[in-house]
Amino acid sequence: MNLALLSAEDLREGGKARLTGRRRDHLVSVLRAGEGDSLAVGLENGLMGTGTVTRLTDSLAELAVTLDQPPPAPLPLTLVLAMPRPKMFRRVLQTVAALGVKDIWLINSYKVEKSFWQTPWLQEAQLHENLTLGLEQAKDTLIPTVHLRKRFKPFVEDELPALLQDRPGIVAHPGTHEPCPIHINRPATLCIGPEGGFIPYEVDKLVEAGCEAVHLGSRILRVETAVPVLVSRLYDGCLATFS
């Protein structure tokens, strides 16, 4: 946790904030912060800054906070992801949030097992928790939005074209002819398939909607590896320049 993300409910009068539960415990046992110690904090969807521990009990930590730094620039990428296997999904969500993606669409695909959609990790509170973990890792405050689309065809036909207005769409798919473009450095929509890949029908539908099918070379990467490789290939500066 490189930053403690505060919600509006954590704020108290007089520039104070109160942490309980996981973040209080992490502050004490992992960061080993005690009274007088400072740590990076940020307000959900707000500014970042510093919090100094003013009071510590078994159940809470009180901080005096100064929020005066803007969060890093979002990555201008809309990510359309076939729903991953639950265990990998948590890590992918955290990774995607850490990389600065703010718009995430989880879609169905032939090779997505029905059971994946039943995972408790898709509940509102769990999504928020894993996105928060990613933001706290990377030091960011802007909470990504996650859209669930359990039916592939209606999504691709009715919604995807709107996500491709004024921005290129890419479906990363092994075996296609064109290599993934380099450093487009502008808003884009990226589609990534499930384990085993999109089936040909799905690639055709994505291309029909306006995406370009591209490959990353002959190495087949897991989605949690492919996402950072693709982000780093598409953007050369949007990991937010250090100031």
Place this chain on the structure above:
Amino acid sequence: MNLALLSAEDLREGGKARLTGRRRDHLVSVLRAGEGDSLAVGLENGLMGTGTVTRLTDSLAELAVTLDQPPPAPLPLTLVLAMPRPKMFRRVLQTVAALGVKDIWLINSYKVEKSFWQTPWLQEAQLHENLTLGLEQAKDTLIPTVHLRKRFKPFVEDELPALLQDRPGIVAHPGTHEPCPIHINRPATLCIGPEGGFIPYEVDKLVEAGCEAVHLGSRILRVETAVPVLVSRLYDGCLATFS
């Protein structure tokens, strides 16, 4: 498992191979391969090709194999990595092998907990297993070499300079002034610190040995995310062009 990696011991006369244990089980239960089915195979440090199942029992699978494809080109990157937390280490090893890194140096650092070096994942057989999993994911056969260096100073003073002969050295470290170079597309040595980063003394020693300290922006990434981001930033084509 996009490819079943065979060792020399698995080969039998007449262009046959015999799989037992994990790979036999994976072939049957995950790939659902039966007699007559084909799958991608490769020989450790050798060629890749196709194997067709000729016989299947509870304990073994026999394949007729044709090995006629070269493996993908290695990534010309030497990776120097502060020993990660064991649970993350397995995944990092698999990721690094999938990306095509062939030369891996695991080094100590102030923030590497002593217990990390005790992990069973560092045993020869376990290292081989996780490297194999990465190769089988990506479809590669060339087994990376892993060097363990439990003492930072002797490594950096006595061995690292040789790894920097005729090739640039980079230490990726948050907060430095220079951004990580883009698309160097040639052999290089990349150093990545532990959770919490190298301490200033260590960065100084790495720079003294010949590395350039660079940053990746203000987002702090976990090592399993930073490695693919860095690889994709340093190399634009060496994920092996699809032929």
